[in-house]
Amino acid sequence: MGYRINTKCILSGYSPKNGEPRQLPVYQSTTYKYDSSVEMGKLFDLESEGYFYTRLQNPTNDAVAAKIADLEGGVGAILTSSGQAASFYSVFNIAGAGDHIVSSAAIYGGTYNLFNVTMRKLGIDFTFVSPHASEEELNAAFKPNTKAVFAETLSNPALEVLDIEKFASVAHAHGVPLIVDNTFPTPVNCRPFEFGADIVTHSTTKYMDGHATSVGGCIVDSGNFDWTQNDKFPGLTTPDDSYHGITYTERFGKLAYITKTTVQLMRDLGSVPSPFNAFLLNLGLETLPLRVERHCQNALKAAEFIRDSGCAIEVNYPGMEGSRGYETAKKYMPNGTSGVISFRIKGGRDAATKFMDSLKIAEIATHVADARTCCLHPASTTHRQLTAQELIDCGISDDLIRLSVGIEHIDDLLEDIGNALEASQK
Numbered sequence: 001m002g003y004r005i006n007t008k009c010i011l012s013g014y015s016p017k018n019g020e021p022r023q024l025p026v027y028q029s030t031t032y033k034y035d036s037s038v039e040m041g042k043l044f045d046l047e048s049e050g051y052f053y054t055r056l057q058n059p060t061n062d063a064v065a066a067k068i069a070d071l072e073g074g075v076g077a078i079l080t081s082s083g084q085a086a087s088f089y090s091v092f093n094i095a096g097a098g099d100h101i102v103s104s105a106a107i108y109g110g111t112y113n114l115f116n117v118t119m120r121k122l123g124i125d126f127t128f129v130s131p132h133a134s135e136e137e138l139n140a141a142f143k144p145n146t147k148a149v150f151a152e153t154l155s156n157p158a159l160e161v162l163d164i165e166k167f168a169s170v171a172h173a174h175g176v177p178l179i180v181d182n183t184f185p186t187p188v189n190c191r192p193f194e195f196g197a198d199i200v201t202h203s204t205t206k207y208m209d210g211h212a213t214s215v216g217g218c219i220v221d222s223g224n225f226d227w228t229q230n231d232k233f234p235g236l237t238t239p240d241d242s243y244h245g246i247t248y249t250e251r252f253g254k255l256a257y258i259t260k261t262t263v264q265l266m267r268d269l270g271s272v273p274s275p276f277n278a279f280l281l282n283l284g285l286e287t288l289p290l291r292v293e294r295h296c297q298n299a300l301k302a303a304e305f306i307r308d309s310g311c312a313i314e315v316n317y318p319g320m321e322g323s324r325g326y327e328t329a330k331k332y333m334p335n336g337t338s339g340v341i342s343f344r345i346k347g348g349r350d351a352a353t354k355f356m357d358s359l360k361i362a363e364i365a366t367h368v369a370d371a372r373t374c375c376l377h378p379a380s381t382t383h384r385q386l387t388a389q390e391l392i393d394c395g396i397s398d399d400l401i402r403l404s405v406g407i408e409h410i411d412d413l414l415e416d417i418g419n420a421l422e423a424s425q426k
């Protein structure tokens with residue numbers, strides 16, 4: 001569809017026919033009825049298309065996945081029950097025991113644990129690189145058994161902006177795809193396929209849902225990566241015994257990767273979202289461009305306000321001129337980055353605590369990226385177990401505050417932040 005993204009957010013994925021429901025129906029059904037066992041058998045052999053069990057496919061989930069695929073400019077997508085499941089499947093679909101992945105070190109803490117602890121137990125090795133690594137440094141991280149490069153377009157919580165073209169070109173030179181987590185910018189602000197990324201993942205829990213109601217995830221396939229260019233991806237290019245010897249690249253072409261994710265990983269691992277959660281996600285998607293625009297406007301004003309208050313040592317908001325990542329963000333997310341900012345408050349941990357406790361609108365919560373403004377002090381919460389040195393190593397000082405700016409009226413927010421900043425310096 002050639003529409004602009006705001007229109008796609010409303011129209012894509014579901015087109016009711018004459019007399020059908022105008023809003024996407026919730027198909028709250030586990031199973032689907034067929035008139036003959038022959039027909040049903042063909043579905044199990046992937047010889048014909050159709051629904052037979054919601055763990056694999058469900059019409060509500062599929063409509064929402066199709067909308068997200070269209071927003072990203074991909075050929076296909078699958079919803080998962082969480083962002084974590086999306087990250088896991090996106091890598092596990094093409095890597096197994098004995099394989100190796102190059103990953104940016106600036107990734108969500110949950111993803112880091114998934115890779116560095118849990119997936120290592122499955123025999124998959126990871127090398128973590130700086131998101132600002134040079135081409136030489138990136139090249140040096142590859143091994144003969146490397147199967148993918150993984151990174152976040154705008155990292156949570158460090159807010160590092162990825163040079164997508166650089167990471168994509170190095171990955172491609174080594175014959176492997178670039179997988180990026182595009183949760184923070186959303187396709188409204190950044191479409192990584194336009195810069196060479198091959199697979200996109202999302203935690204839809206954040207801006208896409210937008211109201212902190214439903215945990216969910218999504219994987220989108222650009223359809224651009226040629227899995228047959230080398231022998232690194234036998235799971236896609238050689239017969240799958242669990243489907244009577246189907247070869248995904250031969251049977252499904254550009255849809256090989258996403259089809260395998262659905263019919264093999266989702267079949268076997270089953271991290272399927274409830275159709276009702278997909279329905280809620282779809283409501284969120286309808287207003288995503290409006291909300292993201294306001295989040296970015298509010299965050300920029302809040303970042304400038306904090307910078308000019310004299311109460312901060314450093315403000316990190318890549319959407320603000322002079323901030324780290326601003327130049328890269330201008331290229332990859334010219335309309336805005338996200339609503340998340342971080343800053344170091346003058347007066348250390350004490351001031352941080354006073355600031356947090358003085359806020360009235362902004363809530364203390366571990367969530368980010370929904371309609372309500374919320375605030376987190378990583379050193380005393382998410383990173384509480386780390387020693388002073390470990391905190392320094394991962395760039396989290398004890399005066400660092402992360403603020404996820406919501407869509408309340410900016411004047412109310414600035415008043416709240418201003419009062420709390422004043423209280424923090426007493």
Ligand SMILES: *Cc1c(COP(=O)(O)O)cnc(C)c1O
Binds near residue numbers: 083087108152183216
């Ligand atoms: C929250 C988050 C995740 C994990 O998603 P869940 O939906 O919480 O499982 C992954 N990546 C990023 C960038 C996130 O912010």
